[in-house]
Amino acid sequence: MAELVLGRESPEGPVAVNAWLARHGVSGGDAEAVRREAARLSVYRGLVRGRLREAVEIAIPRTRTRLGALFDEYFARYLAERGPRSHYLRDVTTEFLEFVAPLVAGDPRVPPWALDLARHEALDIFVGSLADAPKAGVLPELDPDRGLAFSATARVARYAFAVHRLSEDPGDTSEPESSPTALFVYRSPEHDVRYLEVTPLAAVLLERLLSGETLREALEHATRELGVPLDGAVLDGAARVLSDLAERGAVVGAREGGSTTVRT
Amino acid sequence: MSERRIRGVGLGLRWEFLEEVLDGPALDIAFFEVSPENYMRRGGYYPAALERIGERYPIVTHGLTLSLGSADDPDPSFVRDLSVELDRLDTPWHSDHLSFTSAGETVLHELFPLPFDEASVRRVSDRVRRLTDELRRPVALENITYYAHFGARTMSEAEFISRVVESSGAPLLLDVNNVYVNAQNFGFDPRRHLAELPLDRVIEVHVAGHAKQASGLILDNHGTPVASPVFELLEWTLERTGPVPVLLERDNDVPELAALLEEIRALRTVYERAVGCSKKAETGAHASA
Numbered sequence: 001m002a003e004l005v006l007g008r009e010s011p012e013g014p015v016a017v018n019a020w021l022a023r024h025g026v027s028g029g030d031a032e033a034v035r036r037e038a039a040r041l042s043v044y045r046g047l048v049r050g051r052l053r054e055a056v057e058i059a060i061p062r063t064r065t066r067l068g069a070l071f072d073e074y075f076a077r078y079l080a081e082r083g084p085r086s087h088y089l090r091d092v093t094t095e096f097l098e099f100v101a102p103l104v105a106g107d108p109r110v111p112p113w114a115l116d117l118a119r120h121e122a123l124d125i126f127v128g129s130l131a132d133a134p135k136a137g138v139l140p141e142l143d144p145d146r147g148l149a150f151s152a153t154a155r156v157a158r159y160a161f162a163v164h165r166l167s168e169d170p171g172d173t174s175e176p177e178s179s180p181t182a183l184f185v186y187r188s189p190e191h192d193v194r195y196l197e198v199t200p201l202a203a204v205l206l207e208r209l210l211s212g213e214t215l216r217e218a219l220e221h222a223t224r225e226l227g228v229p230l231d232g233a234v235l236d237g238a239a240r241v242l243s244d245l246a247e248r249g250a251v252v253g254a255r256e257g258g259s260t261t262v263r264t
Numbered sequence: 265m266s267e268r269r270i271r272g273v274g275l276g277l278r279w280e281f282l283e284e285v286l287d288g289p290a291l292d293i294a295f296f297e298v299s300p301e302n303y304m305r306r307g308g309y310y311p312a313a314l315e316r317i318g319e320r321y322p323i324v325t326h327g328l329t330l331s332l333g334s335a336d337d338p339d340p341s342f343v344r345d346l347s348v349e350l351d352r353l354d355t356p357w358h359s360d361h362l363s364f365t366s367a368g369e370t371v372l373h374e375l376f377p378l379p380f381d382e383a384s385v386r387r388v389s390d391r392v393r394r395l396t397d398e399l400r401r402p403v404a405l406e407n408i409t410y411y412a413h414f415g416a417r418t419m420s421e422a423e424f425i426s427r428v429v430e431s432s433g434a435p436l437l438l439d440v441n442n443v444y445v446n447a448q449n450f451g452f453d454p455r456r457h458l459a460e461l462p463l464d465r466v467i468e469v470h471v472a473g474h475a476k477q478a479s480g481l482i483l484d485n486h487g488t489p490v491a492s493p494v495f496e497l498l499e500w501t502l503e504r505t506g507p508v509p510v511l512l513e514r515d516n517d518v519p520e521l522a523a524l525l526e527e528i529r530a531l532r533t534v535y536e537r538a539v540g541c542s543k544k545a546e547t548g549a550h551a552s553a
Contacts, residue, residue, distance in 0.1 A: 001372070029416030030416045033414070034414060038412075044411065048372050048373065051373050052373060086371060088301055130308070
């Protein structure tokens, strides 16, 4: 059935009933029943595809507008080759993007910013629905040998294009500028998804802390990766960023137990 | 779970008017019905809002993706998550559709009809009995709208529904709009069909709107007000079932809440008139577990 409603259109028509019946060995009365109402099978094809498409278009409307027919092509390919696996309609966009990511990377017709924009748009529903009870923000005394606990919704999003600066207008078709971008994303205690543009150094520091490193490890990794000295200015800057995130409810305390070291 | 009764006319809770329900005065609505898939295994605004609404109104759950008629059993992790959510919402029963919504690993997010045959009766009945234990509450079965048959039928739809209800011990969630739409699309008498169903097993009734396509096919689109013939079928049904709860479903082109409340008032008039006529008025809808 998935093949009939999600598969590509065939020369036999949108619902390739005879081929499907043959492939699946359906015969006799069952085959006759299906053939008799073959025209109405297309109703199901329309219902299923319409519902799934609507779920994705709601999540990434600006990507849809900008890509037009290319979006249609890749969405049809997703339906035909993979299809939704989750019980939750809100997951369909994530599944779609996971499927197309390796495909669009090699397709010169797809603008290089398209996946960045789609991933950025999808964060609203993805982060907005992550399972995590709201907690009060708490900045513990900063101990270099301990990590920090973040809201489970917190993450760093990285893009090669400044997609976060595009207009929210769904009809806008302008293209984002090429500019390495890092956003700290989290859901506030009031359930709003927030995006903070962070410096390259803060981005690495936060990624390291989110991965479970101690503050010392995270600072050492971040400064080494960016080629800057670990000095008083860096320490003061880190303290300010973390204090701000605690006020926002994104840092919720000290990390318990040992750290998870990430080697570079 | 203690025995609880829900009577009167309820409304399917939709995000379009969620804030009005949350922040507004108490509404004359007997209960709200929600699809747990929209609230479970997630955090954020909507589950928090639903928790607050549950403090003010009874909540009943109506699922979309258990796929009771699939060849394969539901994913055990999904059933566990569903069980947690039903406990959280403290629903007296859970309902889902007499259909399949998954094919292999693919979740189609649409209701597909089952062949009306003995194999389907056995498969659904076995599954519903197990789910009733796993979910620790009655699992009601809803008759669906269908537009085609995906296999040979060896019994009528009414016989199929009756057999599943009898064999599984499950209550019936009777959607009278679905009966009307199927009757129009396949040319049968809806009252005769209703009379053949086990109306003494009805735990809840659904009504919704439908729309006629250019092809003549009527779609159960939940996007228009309830049609007059469906009001008539509702009254006929309630006269026979007694005061079971009635739910207004509106999923598409959702109007202002005020318009839905007006429709609920009209449904309540029918409800009270029918239940006044009912010989089963003292029975009521209930569930105990």
